[in-house]
Amino acid sequence: METIDRKGGSALWHQIGEILAADIATGTIAPGEKLPTEPELMQRFGVSRFTVRQALGHLEQRGLVRAEQGRGTFVHRGVLDYTLSKRTRFHKNLIEQGFEPGGELLVHEIVPATERVAAHLKIAIGAPVIHRRGVMTADGIPVELGDSYYPAERFPDFDHARLQHPTISAALASYGVTDYERLLTEIEARMPTADEARILRQPKSVPLLVTRKVDADTDGVPITYSESVWPAERTTFNLDLR
Numbered sequence: 001m002e003t004i005d006r007k008g009g010s011a012l013w014h015q016i017g018e019i020l021a022a023d024i025a026t027g028t029i030a031p032g033e034k035l036p037t038e039p040e041l042m043q044r045f046g047v048s049r050f051t052v053r054q055a056l057g058h059l060e061q062r063g064l065v066r067a068e069q070g071r072g073t074f075v076h077r078g079v080l081d082y083t084l085s086k087r088t089r090f091h092k093n094l095i096e097q098g099f100e101p102g103g104e105l106l107v108h109e110i111v112p113a114t115e116r117v118a119a120h121l122k123i124a125i126g127a128p129v130i131h132r133r134g135v136m137t138a139d140g141i142p143v144e145l146g147d148s149y150y151p152a153e154r155f156p157d158f159d160h161a162r163l164q165h166p167t168i169s170a171a172l173a174s175y176g177v178t179d180y181e182r183l184l185t186e187i188e189a190r191m192p193t194a195d196e197a198r199i200l201r202q203p204k205s206v207p208l209l210v211t212r213k214v215d216a217d218t219d220g221v222p223i224t225y226s227e228s229v230w231p232a233e234r235t236t237f238n239l240d241l242r
Helices: 012-026 038-045 049-061 090-096 115-121 158-164 168-173 194-200
Strands: 065-068 072-075 080-084 101-112 128-138 141-151 180-190 208-217 222-231 235-239
Touching (some): 012 038, 012 049, 115 141, 115 222, 141 194, 158 168
Antiparallel strands (some): 141 222
16 A cells, blocks of 8 residues: 555645656556556555545546546546647647647737737837737647737737637638748746636646747738747647758
């Protein structure tokens, strides 16, 4: 029986969840592999079925495992290997890896450009910009929470255009932006806020990868500036410098 701290401040189910999460991270339990059964986990840790189910539920909420009725609990297929290149497209990235892309728009508003947004879009501070905040998913699991800014004068009624087209790229094409390239990508890491952890369904103790990017049309004029956070335990970035 594996030893866990029964007198410490951390709940037993949380300790078990972290042990299993470490097994997944190190490959001890491989992507696609079935986790031990509930009775096996009960015996391994010397806990009740309820405690085991709490631990497994926590792992499922984090997107590390999935429960299949009548079959058991399996390790999720693994992290998203997200390619960053001159023509990065979210939907294309996911579809090529066999993931089903999805998402939910949380905010759409017109706001004055801050100094940072104005500098990246090369517009005046205070000029109207479209601010869109959304969470993007892979097979229903949150993988990105992003804030994007577009010059409002160039893309009037962008909310209506977006509703009429399946992707951002298609919506931009309706304004004559048939192609665009990434001018800038910055990456750093930090811990999540409570709100970010809630939306991304991850613990506050797990770090985020932060990206900031600028996309421009074929004339080199910036069309969008974005700041996004990605769960580090679900995402790796592959830089394509070609």
